[in-house]
Amino acid sequence: MINVLEYIAYQEQIPMSYCYDREAWEGDKDYRMIVTNVFSPSQFWVVSRIQQHDLFHRYMQYHYNMLEGDSFKLSCYSVPCTEFCVIKTNGSFYRAMLVSMDLDRRIVRVFLVDYGISTQVNTDNLYLLFKELRKVPMFAIRATLSDLGPYESSTWSPDAIEAFRKMVMNKALKCKLKYLDDLNAIVELDELDEYHDQTGERNLIKKTLIDKKFAEPLVDALEVHDLELRNHLFKQVEAGVDCDPDLSEKMLKDITASYPYIGEILINNVSIFGN
Structure with missing residues (x-):
């Protein structure tokens, strides 16, 4: 087992970076992403390098x-x-x-x-x-749906969060980028790709949340700011604030189950994962 002095010496304070592609992304363009976790429609995590x-x-x-x-x-x-x-x-x-x-x-x-x-x-x-x-940059990127708030409430309802989660989790979606928050490394998405509901019809996810009265548009900057103040900060959620341990456990079991066979993976240079 490695002791603290060996660990510090070994790591040499090598910094970790994000897969937050500021130089590659442009506003009002579509990008393919996978949603890997959802806290609410205001706070979720996506992977762009699928x-x-x-x-x-x-x-x-x-x-x-x-x-x-x-x-x-x-x-x-x-x-x-x-x-x-x-x-x-x-x-x-x-x-x-x-x-x-x-x-x-x-x-x-x-x-x-x-x-x-x-x-x-x-x-x-x-x-x-x-x-x-x-x-290798950290793959999970903070994301939020732009100009969208909970329906007639100050907080997202459990039903709204669950509905959004079912629409997006672990699916490769087309995401329209609206704005990049460089300070907090957050991508603000104007809309997510269409999906098939139980009737076979196709709907935009943001529009569906509004139509089903899970969410409503935020019409001015003050409403957006008020919602930001009511929400936990991303770093608080990442630290486990209001985390559902049963849901986390289920997601981790699902990840393991989705890789029943790994096989031999021989890679000479980790740069293939991006930098």
């Missing part, structure tokens, strides 16, 4: 399953909060940012940076994040 994300997940499973013994396990005392590591949960390995620890219960709260999921794991499930894997 093929690289899938391959990287497979690579993580193959790479870490090949390790033997406890040589690459971390002591919870080795990793400061807000530092990055790898965790194992529900049979799969993920890159994670540690956000809090309960040493009495031997539990750590983590945020899975490639999926936008907050969860907790036992301290026995912490692993070293290898240097080369720190060079």
Whole structure:
């Protein structure tokens, strides 16, 4: 097991970057993305590098399953909060940012940076994040639907959140980009792709939320600002505020189940995942 001095020396403070493609993206254009987690229509996480994300997940499973013994396990005392590591949960390995620890219960709260999921794991499930894997940008990107608020309420209803989640989760959607919040690395989306509802009809997701009275348009900047003040900050949600542990557990089980066979993944240079 690696101690704190070895860990700090090994990592050499290599920074982690986001897959927030400021230079590549343009407003009012369509981009294909997958929604990997939903807190509300105002706060969700998307992945824009879909093929690289899938391959990287497979690579993580193959790479870490090949390790033997406890040589690459971390002591919870080795990793400061807000530092990055790898965790194992529900049979799969993920890159994670540690956000809090309960040493009495031997539990750590983590945020899975490639999926936008907050969860907790036992301290026995912490692993070293290898240097080369720190060079791969974090795939999960913060996203919000522009100019949209909860219907006749100050907060999003559970029904509205669940309806939105069913429309978008784990689907490759065409997303129209409206604005980039560089300060907080958030993409503001004007609309999401059409989807098939139970009647077979096709509808725009933002329009459907409004038509079904789950949401209503925000008509001026003051309404948008008021909603922003009522919402948790993204960093609070990522730290586990109001996180539904049962939902997180289900999502993680679904991810593991969606990769029944990994196979051999041989990659010479992690730059294929982007930089």
